[in-house]
Amino acid sequence: MEHFDVIVIGAGSGLNISSATSSRGLKTAIVEKGPMGGTCLNRGCIPSKIIIHSADVAEIINNAKNFGINANGFTVDFKKVTERASKIVDKDAKNIEDGTRSDKNTTLFKTEGKFIDYKTLKVGNKVIKGDKIIIAAGTRPFIPPIEGLDKVEHITSDEALRLTKQPTSLTIIGGGYIAAELAHFYGALGTKINIIQRRDVLIPNEDREIAEEFTKIFSKKYNVFLNSDAIKVSKKGNKIITTIKNRDDNNKNKIKNIVSDKLLIAAGRIPNTDILNVAKTGVKTNKEGYIKVNGYMETTAKDVWALGDICGIYLFKHSANLEAQYAYNNAFGKQKKKIDYSAMPHAIFSSPQIAGVGYTEEQLKEKKIDYTVGRKNYIETGMGTALDDKDGFVKLLVDRKTRKILGCHIIGTDASTLIHEVIVAMKANQTVDILTDAVHIHPALSEVVQRAVWNLK
16 A cells, blocks of 8 residues: 555646645645546547637628628638637646656645545555545546437537537537537527537526526527437437426427437536445535535545545536645644635637626525616617627616625626726725726726626615
């Protein structure tokens, strides 16, 4: 059995810790079966945003006539689009692995790990033990129990980012952010899109007003089936038949068959705690299988910390990086610090883009917090008019008494960028007035945020 000062399981945000422990001279082990860089680099944020940019370019060309530009159509080299992303991330992953292997204080176990005892793992044919354990092993796509799915070829987001042949038609089971982003990518490049969503809106975790507007926009672009369950999947020749059932009792055509070339499962994600067998090291999980951690990223087992998606608090790369900072400090620093999740933002890189931070209006109502709303449409500003963004708007939620910002939700052009001045104001614990006191460049798009404040009720 080989002994280490620290064992890091997962080479995504866990690398933030392993690089720090190695630089301190600690004997460090990294356990990672897949390519280095984790989900974000290899199967998530980075490759998806590279290919989505191609979709954004295609959409600009498709809408060029609205701005007096007569584009004579275009062709899509789909293989080049996805291979460009794959080459970039594969190179980065290899560089990380090469750097890790050359580190004299780090040992990389490029295989699956499984706990067999307290702070003890079996990695391949070896057994290793660590004084301190950091679990950052992430999640994987959830495959729902649909009749026939085990006999029909289907893809998840992992494979969807690396297809080299564009499908003529694609059926997506799921209506969350992964479904939204991949529908935009394939749809903007010309694939016929069908989306099967169990809920009554797409992206249901967003502020309700945002989700409803997004659903309306997507329903004009694609075939969206709301309140519907996929109950069976079958194959007929080269086509996939997805049978859906509508939950609405007033719907006379409850059962429908949807035909497509490809089937994408985007029905959520599940933690890798079962593969790791974390119970063997004394780590407890909740009913969904996510690791239970306290405010210091400590698990129920002494000297075992966890971070990232496997904890299920926020499933974002930026939140995992934040958790890595605190986990490292609390595992190796002199004084423990409780993690600060305040003003934790997120974005969906679909078309239109979505961004949010803080409470939704529904959450404020549930908590009985006295709030007021400031709302401004993009099209009512100079740059919004220039962009012809008729659907975009900013929605600010503000405490009526203190004037502190409780939440902000944006749908529209560059939403993921626009929201950052609100994030900074919230993190600095400023009142909403700082957004109006700051001089905004005219007629930059950011004026829409300032004017949302002017419209506070």
